[in-house]
Amino acid sequence: MLNTRKFQLSELEHVAKDILENATSKTILFYGEMGSGKTTLIKTLVKTLGSNEDVSSPTFSIVNEYSVVDGLVYHFDFYRLNDEEEAYNFGIEDYLESGAWLFIEWPDQVKNILANETCNRIYIESLDATTRALKFLTN
Template sequence: MEINYNLEQLDEVAQQIIKNLKTKTLLFHGDMGAGKTTLIKALIKALGSHDEVSSPTFSIVNEYELKDDKIYHFDLYRIKEAEEAYNFGIEDYLDSGYWNLIEWPDVIKDLLPNEFDTLSIDIKEDNNRLLILK
């Protein structure tokens, strides 16, 4: 699925993404500043969380509450090797059955479950974005 969008359309885009997901593990790809965290904020809101969403750049993982579920939001930009992910218990998060939204997932590609959804974001002209969901 491909979606061209601008920032004013984020809430609609989040709803479209949720309707087309096959799993609760989402991998986010895109250059620095492409809007991964901004999109994740919209997704967390669309899933029903009322928590304040912030980037987990320094904490590595943030947890958000849903009525009967949880969301784990990872920013693995600062992780250089899979061993660091093991050190904070990445496998427990991935095996939890909860939502896992992962920015910069390449460092843990060998630890990922067999099934996941991939979202790639590219910045286009006029600050629009192209999202590809696989």
């Protein structure tokens, strides 16, 4: 587990490396207010895993897929999900069983589906325009 820490956005690459080195699961849940930096952190994580793809928020598509050195990353944004049934309709079980990295924003929208999953959790808070507080919990 990484302790709660404050960091500058200029340190994001170092923070991403620390997260990946300490992750105990390839499923990471991201918590934080809108604009706190969840997607920005995920962009850096995907890049750190070796992708050269343009990473963007899957707010409207629900899930984006990225190729990385050792496989795939699926980036979910469940903010616009109306209920868990929608997640079942697009096949969330297949993603959970894929063995790929899963980065999930707004996981509370599917908390019952994730209840039995082993997940790491990241809580991120914007302190000012360039400073974030991050808490990374492993299982």
